[in-house]
Amino acid sequence: MSLLDDAAHVESLTALSRFRTDFYACLPARADALFELTDALLCTDGPVKTLVELSLAPEHRRGHGALYGALNHGRLEVARLRRTLSGLPLPRAADGRIVLACDVSNWLRPDAATSAERLFCHTYGRGRGSAQMIPGWPYSIVAALEPGRTSWTALLDAVRLGPGDDETAVTAAQLREVIERLRTAGHVQDGDLPVLIVFDAGYDVTRLAFLLADLPVELLGRMRSDRVLYFPPPPQPPGKVGRKPKRGAEFKFEDEATWPAPARTTTSATSRYGQAVATAWDRLHPLLSRRSAWADYPKGELPVISGTVVRLRVDRLPGDRAPKPVWLWWSGVDATAADVDRLWRSFLRRFDLEHTFRMIKQTLGWTRPKLRTPEAADRWTWLIISAHTQLRLARPLAEDLRRPWERSARPGRLTPARVRRGFRRLHEKTPQPAGAPKSGTAGPGRPAGSKNRHRAREHPVGKQSKTDTAKSAPKRQAA
Template identity: 65%
Template sequence: MSLLHDAVRVESLTLLSRFRTDFYDCLTARADALFELAVAVLCTDGPVRSLVELALAPEHRRGHGSLYGGLNRGRIDIGRLRRTLAGLPLPKAADGRLVLAVDVSPWLRPDAATVPDRSFCHTYGRGEAKHQMMPGWPYSIVAALEAGRTSWTAVLDAVRLQPGADLTAITTVQIREVVERLIDAGQWTEGDPQILVVLDSGYDAPRIAHLLAGLPVQILGRLRSDRVMRRPTPSREEFFLVNPKGGRPPKHGGEFVFGDPTTWGTEQAVTITDTRLYGKATAQAWDRLHPRPTRRAAWLDHDGPLPLIEGTVIRLAVEHLPSGGVNKPVWLWWSGTGATTADVDRCWQSFLRRFDLEHTFRMLKQTLGWTRPRLRTSAAADRWTWLVIAAQTQLRLARPLATDLRRPWEKPVQPDKMTPARVRRGFRNLRTTACSPAGAPKPTRPGPGRPPGSKNRRPATRHDVGRILATGQAYTRPPHHKVGTKPRRIS
């Protein structure tokens, strides 16, 4: 047992050292400053609150001027770093399937009027009707999920959304590129289970499934509770049996209204599972349901007839919520058809695992300080984002090597159950054994700076927030919905 444990530690240390070397090779300008900045993020005591505090860390051997110079004028080979992340060992589900989660997390900059490329980001407030739209940089994150309850994910990609960008189109391109990199890295081969991509509400899951046709992926997305789906188109025999006088055959079948149980009919599959957090979880599935597309919005420029994208609709209902909130059923759409009970269980359990990505966002923001710096340019924000992703990846690779340095009031945990924050506490001790390719700093003298008493004669340019769409058209504020009106039906 001891020999096996030592072999695992040696392999993990080798993998961590190789990634640190590959990460350093991805830094094509001011590599030493950027690399030591990422190391300081991992080795500083407590949460990262500012960049100046990182400059005071012992692991950061350079001055604060070198720190800001690396973020403002450094360069990172993002394509090479993405391929490096795709080639690392990734977590998989119990059946050996890769499960990817996609979500958008904002870097809020409400008071930065001189910062370009800001968009209105949706933020959640406390209580109902407390959601707000605040200026910031929204980032679309793709991560691989683990099996079981955990706060660990493997971040694979991050893309900053431009003002007015089509979220579905950007997400489709991002997922396609991530899947292609995983295939090139040998993470998926012919004969393996298809990759499952889990989306939350806000994404057009059927359209994404249509745009990703030809790739070995399955799309699982959450739908609004006021949606209306259509059943398969009836055959000519069935149509004339109901309409003996004839007429024009319909293009769609009967309606499946989420809010009207009388339109549901018989389920394709039903599963009932006892869970520790939610009590009894009941999942119902209906096969071969599709939305009715219309020639507007995303389908306005579609050539040819509009497609019928069939899938499986799953309704998940639980007895109670751990937080004691309002218990409402969750509606899911899966791009596969002919679902069995095993497929239904895998879908709703994979959707619940999607919330592990929220733990990653909280770790990146509250502990690693992703959204703490007040940077002037969006390019510097992208560099800092990838440095934080590289730091989180090093924590994931160091899990078998870390020692639990728990506080006196904390309970001991098993080595394989340590959280990212606990692994980070002992990373300073691991840094000395892992490879560190950064060179020693050279002695220098700070510049003269602005003369005392002089005024800034070049004020920064101020930018509007999300006022120009990606198509170049002028921004128009959407009309407000009246309170108290009947919810609209979305097909």
């Protein structure tokens, strides 16, 4: 090993050790049990199938009762952990800008009638038209994306959506706080390129652009293929009197006859999708109406949220699927050919977040525990994020412990699952702030033959509007 490689190894180990120490400091109650639970999550072989099996790992020196007690009654300073995550090194795109992805992942709990604050979560089925709405806890997750094809992302934040939440308003507040923390940590400075935030379909990206217009960010989101946008109104002819039109010609995604000559068109050859053709039209905005999210907007004209529409078409998709064009909306205007090429490539990097969701669900077992309270679910979610962050920091240190039937990975190309496979060898080289457990005996429990007289309350599922909240509030008696 050269001196340069040795210095990089020491630097990576120092960053991992510092994060483990800072993470332990974020646990004010049941710290030892929560910290060792995270270590067991990192060092266990194979995917996590049940929560109680983590208590059998050598890194977890406490019993299974302490494990559940820590999740149900422990404490975790989320604000401090968020600042710690924002202070870590973040990946950047080729031009030096930070690219964030925001998406919702669901923790399905269809049989948990006694769990509060569940919503109906949209889930896709294997067959066409087999999507279902299943009760669960949806989490809005923000992560920083790496350039190039990879299964790694840097998780930065997670917020559980509640029954009375406006998803767009909550997402805007979440992203605003993430940007402020990145600015405090020095990742976002005056004069830097704007942070690009990428969304998939399902987000009101135009409203998000309006709510975050004061931040140094650009928003890029996918739109449905049946949307209709509008060009700016044409200039008023000289001498003409009367009211100026509010909008210009229609732009229907499904009607090619409404498409004028594009402002920009780029063509690129890719090894995975064949030839990619991106066509852009400038200064298109949606038609807003005073209902739903804009019902409480101050009196006067509704805002005009202009942006650039990009239509991406490729020759083929993996799995011999028939390619369909993808429609994107960018919050910027006057896009150059380099901007159009950068936008569609950045959108494809958003799918790296899907690999992270699959990793934390299928390997780390994020949605495996049958926790009752949403507070315990939040606590477990942040333990999962902390474990994934330690895997990311241990990426330059891990060995390739491949199976006989697996291919050797190139240097620096280990997947999160392979890094976790060798984390136990790194565990002994990192700080172990958790104290040894004290000796004790199990409690007596409920007497034999007695019944549980404190039945858990069942909670309804679904959104809760302001009208429902007003009806459920107790009425005050007149004095």
